[in-house]
Amino acid sequence: MSVERAARRRERLFRSQDGICPACRLPLPGDLAGAEVDHIIPRSRGGPDLLWNRRLVHFKCNRDKGTGLTDEAVALAAEHGVILREPPVRVRKHWRDWVPGVPGWLAAGEFARDN
Numbered sequence: 001m002s003v004e005r006a007a008r009r010r011e012r013l014f015r016s017q018d019g020i021c022p023a024c025r026l027p028l029p030g031d032l033a034g035a036e037v038d039h040i041i042p043r044s045r046g047g048p049d050l051l052w053n054r055r056l057v058h059f060k061c062n063r064d065k066g067t068g069l070t071d072e073a074v075a076l077a078a079e080h081g082v083i084l085r086e087p088p089v090r091v092r093k094h095w096r097d098w099v100p101g102v103p104g105w106l107a108a109g110e111f112a113r114d115n
């Protein structure tokens with residue numbers, strides 16, 4: 001995704017949320033510094049990268065959540081028929097970050113099969 005498209009996506013979420021972080025109910029910074037896109041159902045638990053699963057939160061609020069499932073995530077998964085996966089044994093990052101030969105990372109092909 002281009003930088004411009006990522007920025008537009010964040011601005012759209014910012015407007016749709018009236019500038020409020022849904023995790024802590026406090027305002028997000030107007031310049032979106034320190035805010036990031038969160039997947040309500042974590043990607044590691046089978047959550048898709050779709051608009052209904054995205055929200056903009058403070059960087060810190062996202063770190064606090066980790067791979068845990070909120071009540072909202074469970075409800076959303078039921079609503080959209082998402083099969084929740086077990087939490088990963090190791091923190092899985094995006095396949096683009098995959099580095100060959102580093103223990104604990106899945107092979108690139110395994111990531112592809114997940115989607």
Ligand SMILES: [Zn+2]
Pocket residue numbers: 021022023024025026057058061
């Ligand atoms: Zn917050």
